[in-house]
Amino acid sequence: MSTTTATTAPAAPRAGVTPWRTLWQQLMRSAASEAPALRRALFGLMAAALLQGLALACLLPLFDALLPAPHWGRAWPWLVVWTALALAVQVLRWRALGFDYHGHMATMTHQLRTQLGEQLRRMPLLKLQDKRAGEMNAHLLGSVDENLNYTVTIFNFAAQAVLTPLAAALVLMFWDWRLGLAMLLVFPALIPMYRWRMPAFGRGFRILAQANARASGDILEYSQGLPVLRAARSEGARAQRLQESFAHLENVQVIGQQKGSKPNVIIASVVEVGLLLVMAAGVAWVVQGSLSVAVLAAVFVMLTRFAEPLATFISFMSIFQLIETALERVAALLAIEPLAQAMPVQIPTRYDIAFDGVDFRYAQDASPVLQGFSAHMPAHSLTALVGPSGGGKTTVTRLLMRHADPQAGRVTIGGVDVRAIAPEVLNSLVSVVFQDVYLFDDTVLNNIRMARLEASDDEVREAARAAQCLDFIERLPHGWNTRIGEIGGRLSGGERQRISIARALLKNAPIVVLDEPTAALDTESEVAVQRAIEALVQNKTVIVIAHRLSTIAGAQQILVIDQGRALEHGKHAELITHHGRYAALWKAQQSVKQWRVSSTST
Numbered sequence: 001m002s003t004t005t006a007t008t009a010p011a012a013p014r015a016g017v018t019p020w021r022t023l024w025q026q027l028m029r030s031a032a033s034e035a036p037a038l039r040r041a042l043f044g045l046m047a048a049a050l051l052q053g054l055a056l057a058c059l060l061p062l063f064d065a066l067l068p069a070p071h072w073g074r075a076w077p078w079l080v081v082w083t084a085l086a087l088a089v090q091v092l093r094w095r096a097l098g099f100d101y102h103g104h105m106a107t108m109t110h111q112l113r114t115q116l117g118e119q120l121r122r123m124p125l126l127k128l129q130d131k132r133a134g135e136m137n138a139h140l141l142g143s144v145d146e147n148l149n150y151t152v153t154i155f156n157f158a159a160q161a162v163l164t165p166l167a168a169a170l171v172l173m174f175w176d177w178r179l180g181l182a183m184l185l186v187f188p189a190l191i192p193m194y195r196w197r198m199p200a201f202g203r204g205f206r207i208l209a210q211a212n213a214r215a216s217g218d219i220l221e222y223s224q225g226l227p228v229l230r231a232a233r234s235e236g237a238r239a240q241r242l243q244e245s246f247a248h249l250e251n252v253q254v255i256g257q258q259k260g261s262k263p264n265v266i267i268a269s270v271v272e273v274g275l276l277l278v279m280a281a282g283v284a285w286v287v288q289g290s291l292s293v294a295v296l297a298a299v300f301v302m303l304t305r306f307a308e309p310l311a312t313f314i315s316f317m318s319i320f321q322l323i324e325t326a327l328e329r330v331a332a333l334l335a336i337e338p339l340a341q342a343m344p345v346q347i348p349t350r351y352d353i354a355f356d357g358v359d360f361r362y363a364q365d366a367s368p369v370l371q372g373f374s375a376h377m378p379a380h381s382l383t384a385l386v387g388p389s390g391g392g393k394t395t396v397t398r399l400l401m402r403h404a405d406p407q408a409g410r411v412t413i414g415g416v417d418v419r420a421i422a423p424e425v426l427n428s429l430v431s432v433v434f435q436d437v438y439l440f441d442d443t444v445l446n447n448i449r450m451a452r453l454e455a456s457d458d459e460v461r462e463a464a465r466a467a468q469c470l471d472f473i474e475r476l477p478h479g480w481n482t483r484i485g486e487i488g489g490r491l492s493g494g495e496r497q498r499i500s501i502a503r504a505l506l507k508n509a510p511i512v513v514l515d516e517p518t519a520a521l522d523t524e525s526e527v528a529v530q531r532a533i534e535a536l537v538q539n540k541t542v543i544v545i546a547h548r549l550s551t552i553a554g555a556q557q558i559l560v561i562d563q564g565r566a567l568e569h570g571k572h573a574e575l576i577t578h579h580g581r582y583a584a585l586w587k588a589q590q591s592v593k594q595w596r597v598s599s600t601s602t
């Protein structure tokens with residue numbers, strides 16, 4: 001089987017600016033059931049920021065009442081209004097930030113993780129196989145936990161940096177339109193400047209996110225593949241690749257920081273200079289006599305008060321971008337549609353399989369893998385798929401299991417198009433035994449039981465016995481309750497294979513796909529696995545992918561697949577006398593002495 005090792009090239013970073021509306025929608029979609037609470041929290045923070053601006057604007061009448069001669073009667077009502085507004089600000093902010101400390105954020109990220117996990121279950125397997133495990137991990141945990149968690153905090157900074165001065169400046173317009181207008185020009189200038197820098201920021205962050213995901217994938221692949229690398233004595237070379245991946249990450253970070261901090265300093269300086277100009281103009285107008293000292297003093301205090309949130313916001317602007325990138329990645333993952341369910345939903349009652357004029361290509365612009373492929377695999381019989389590597393054998397089984405849909409033609413089980421079979425029913429109809437067996441870090445018992453969760457212990461044991469697993473399971477330190485993680489790589493290839501067959505036996509699906517399960521085993525293991533397979537395939541519709549023709553010489557039907565077409569089909573003896581492709585393959589294998597004398601009838 002050609003396992004899918006292709007790592008998709010990272011999507012080209014998008015240069016455009018994501019509109020606020022889209023971001024808001026993405027955020028609300030990510031928040032799912034917490035969306036109303038999040039909306040309330042964010043609106044609460046906006047209202048708090050605006051009220052804070054109004055509270056600061058109270059300084060204008062207050063200073064007016066105190067300067068040049070203090071007038072208590074005019075001052076105290078504004079003191080009261082200021083206090084009331086300040087209290088309202090605190091209440092609103094506490095309530096809004098409660099989104100975090102009341103656990104809504106934790107619920108939101110938990111739900112999002114669950115939703116993404118569910119999406120992994122629903123998305124076409126082919127799309128999932130295109131992503132490396134480490135990259136997926138970086139997407140899931142990185143995007144959700146490391147980035148989205150700070151949404152409310154960062155939003156709070158942003159609201160205080162932009163909305164508070166905006167509200168104060170609007171009030172100031174009534175006192176002195178020149179100063180008010182100048183302030184209105186300086187603070188909201190932050191937004192266009194930020195949006196202007198966004199494409200570069202965004203590019204940097206997307207490249208950084210991709211570099212992180214790539215490094216994450218490389219680390220996982222390196223650690224998991226270490227035994228193979230050591231055996232091939234190429235761990236050094238691979239480590240070199242890992243180093244290159246780290247170096248790339250460092251490079252991207254350095255460039256990102258340069259590209260990110262420089263504009264940050266520029267934006268901060270522009271705003272600071274703008275504020276100084278406002279102050280200078282105010283002083284000039286006071287000297288000229290067109291502005292009162294009281295208004296200027298109030299504006300001075302206000303500007304000083306605005307400076308801190310502004311600085312905080314500018315230094316956190318990059319986190320804002322991280323959140324945007326995370327939202328985009330989550331949205332992209334959630335946007336992958338599951339394969340459409342054809343109606344009406346049907347359940348097959350027979351288990352013969354037919355491929356009818358199937359055309360398939362993995363991507364729109366890729367060359368076709370199957371072209372007009374037609375074949376019939378009778379029920380309760382064994383069909384072997386043989387042919388040169390890359391001919392399309394694995395693809396045929398993938399289409400049967402509906403990892404993807406063909407572009408033309410149809411695949412049927414018992415005459416029912418697989419597109420009309422509900423996914424969980426289709427899963428229950430087909431068992432697969434791969435060459436590489438995946439065992440989970442759970443007990444041996446549970447690793448077998450996962451094929452049918454409701455199976456009793458006795459049923460699991462019976463499946464294990466039929467799959468020739470009893471001898472080695474009973475030798476394990478805690479027998480059936482030994483955790484796979486505990487024994488690490490102590491199970492041999494044949495033993496792992498037999499666990500996988502025990503799973504398939506327990507599942508007892510009417511169709512069994514065997515993808516070269518014995519190809520990598522030594523003769524002794526192969527005999528045991530072969531016996532287990534014999535128990536598994538009784539009365540089933542079986543498809544075997546085989547390279548060593550001697551292992552399938554006894555098949556009821558042999559299908560030769562080359563360049564996406566079924567070239568020949570028949571029994572071994574018929575195909576040999578036919579002197580076609582199969583006969584040539586057989587001869588070639590014999591001549592290089594790669595055949596096994598003891599051909600077993602699977």
Ligand SMILES: Nc1ncnc2c1ncn2[C@@H]1O[C@H](COP(=O)(O)OP(=O)(O)OP(=O)(O)O)[C@@H](O)[C@H]1O
Pocket residue numbers: 001002003004006126129362363369387388389390391392393394395396
């Ligand atoms: N996920 C994938 N994305 C793109 N192309 C793929 C993918 N999987 C397989 N292919 C391509 O499709 C063609 C058929 O592959 P397939 O794995 O079906 O052949 P095969 O006959 O099973 O080969 P082998 O005997 O080596 O396992 C090959 O050219 C392969 O490169």
